[in-house]
Amino acid sequence: MNQNEYFVVLDDALAHTCRYYQGLRHVDAIQAADVLSVDALLQQGWAQGLQVVLWQSYDFGWELMYGGKQAALYLLWFERCEVLADDARHLPWLQAAAVPTGIAALHNQVAEAEYLQRIDAIHAAITRGDVYQINYTSAWTGEVYGEPSRLYARLRARQQVPYGVLAHLPPEVNEGAAWHLGFSPELFLHIQADGHIMTKPMKGTAPLLGDGLDEERAAALRSDAKNRAENVMIVDLLRNDLGKLAVAGGVSVPQAFEVQAFGSVWQMTSTVVAQMRPETTVANIIQAAFPCGSITGAPKRMAMQVIEQLEQRQRGLYTGSVGYLEPCDTGLGFTGTWNVVIRSLQLRAHATPQRYGLSMGIGSGIVIDSVGADEWDECHWKARFARGLSAEVGVFETLRVENGRCELLALHQARLQQSVRDLHIVCDVNALWQDLQAACESEWAQGLWRVKCAVAADGQYAITAAAMVDFEAPQTVCLSEQVLPNQDVLRRYKTTMRTQFDKVWQGAVELGAFDGLLFNQDGFLLEGGRSNVFIELDGQWYTPSTDLDILNGVMRQAILQNPAQYGFTGRIIERADIGRAEVLAATRIRLSNALRGVFAVGLVETLM
Known part of the structure; x- marks a missing residue:
């Protein structure tokens, strides 16, 4: 300089x-x-x-x-x-x-x-x-x-x-x-x-x-x-x-x-x-x-x-x-x-x-x-x-509510509480969850819903929902050519500053894929634009470590707590050094997020 x-x-x-x-x-x-x-x-x-x-x-x-x-x-x-x-x-x-x-x-x-x-x-x-x-x-x-x-x-x-x-x-x-x-x-x-x-x-x-x-x-x-x-x-x-x-x-x-x-x-x-x-x-x-x-x-x-x-x-x-x-x-x-x-x-x-x-x-x-x-x-x-310095970014949680119930609610609650605390957002989180529960018991008591709980930087919150259906067709995933920095504290939280992630998964959808996988400057696998990723190599399952500044998805947390419940054999190892070659050589790849759970994907051409 x-x-x-x-x-x-x-x-x-x-x-x-x-x-x-x-x-x-x-x-x-x-x-x-x-x-x-x-x-x-x-x-x-x-x-x-x-x-x-x-x-x-x-x-x-x-x-x-x-x-x-x-x-x-x-x-x-x-x-x-x-x-x-x-x-x-x-x-x-x-x-x-x-x-x-x-x-x-x-x-x-x-x-x-x-x-x-x-x-x-x-x-x-x-x-x-x-x-x-x-x-x-x-x-x-x-x-x-x-x-x-x-x-x-x-x-x-x-x-x-x-x-x-x-x-x-x-x-x-x-x-x-x-x-x-x-x-x-x-x-x-x-x-x-x-x-x-x-x-x-x-x-x-x-x-x-x-x-x-x-x-x-x-x-x-x-x-x-x-x-x-x-x-x-x-x-x-x-x-x-x-x-x-x-x-x-x-x-x-x-x-x-x-x-x-x-x-x-x-x-x-x-x-x-x-x-x-x-x-x-x-x-x-x-x-x-x-x-x-x-x-x-x-x-x-x-x-x-x-x-x-x-x-x-x-x-x-x-x-x-x-x-x-x-x-x-x-x-x-x-x-x-x-x-x-x-x-x-x-x-x-x-x-x-x-x-x-x-x-x-x-x-x-x-x-x-x-x-x-x-x-x-x-x-x-x-x-x-x-x-006490207030945040200048908001945070949100996207929940799957089925017949009035969110299976992963406790994990969503814990992550949102951690996010508002770490980012210094002053919000009545208890009131948010009470409003959510009331809506689950009335408006969303039947059917499958995508529910978004958003907390603005000033602590004001809003809860919105839309009906959704599960997908049935086999899903695919691309490798994104966008390279992310090695370190970025905001990646650890589901903040309103997610433009780069939205562009990746939206670009993948245009190619007929569910998501694009992102890598950092060192060439190590991070996450998808809207999902966490698990790969199998020689019979062993791996997932990127949160040390890489990735979002610790609530579905990811549930899987790591009980892999067998979600169809994984043996222990899943967290690694901070999964390279592109290993992703290309994986025998199986699975993605996870709170809305869709965990599901297998096929790997297709690089996302441009």
């Missing part, structure tokens, strides 16, 4: 301004052992008239203290920086293509039971006197469909924060991720022209639910002894960090225990201000204060060791910092602002256009009187900025 296509936007949605960095010229990667070189590199870049963004992973902070992770501090040098109002037309999120965009299958990688065990381990460490507080985090993963800049715009509308970031960068700079979408409400450091540094650590959280009780929750948070104590611990830690660089008596706390609303939560913040000694350098500041104590715990060094033992992963940019510096003629000779990277998404590009793997971290501060179950709930409040 052309370097000019990379950019960083530092976005203050509360002030309605942003800093738009464009034209990536080069990147300085600074190892911890060479951190003292950062000031000379800054002076060189500024002398060339370039603009810098600092990109600091949490693991670089570990590297500064302990080594062993090979994490770098990146100086991203851009040709220009525009300071803009946030409605400037050429900003990326206002130029993004209006394609369906959303998040799917977002989930915590740590199960609740394991999470609670780790809280117990933190309590044990506190009881031993090792630490006073630990900021414990867990990794969440999911999938993104659509355009990253559009996703940022949608999330930004839900999470108005002062330290947002939208960045498209070379993946090697960002732990393999092509995009960073940040919605941080937390200031790490604001370096002022007069040599003062301000930090505003956040400790203490309560949900914002819009149920008329939010102000009561804010008041309760403001006066809560546990949250105030947690806040004080981190304020003291940051006072100590900045005190290493400040003039004598130069550290103060002008504001404590302020409660502010950010997106889906209330946050308690305090303000710490320090007057730096005139000779303080950027390297000095990084060495003294990074990473921010609000995301480690106290005392910082021991807290980071406990985190390393418990989390057993690299946090990457999450809980690190992104910000900028500019030269000036007063104070320390530079000014700037760095955030704490929380409420952020890292997007790794798939080979499939407009498909990305998502990772994010969510955490909370644990003290001796923290209740594990409450902390688990708090993490889910914090994740609501992403988990």
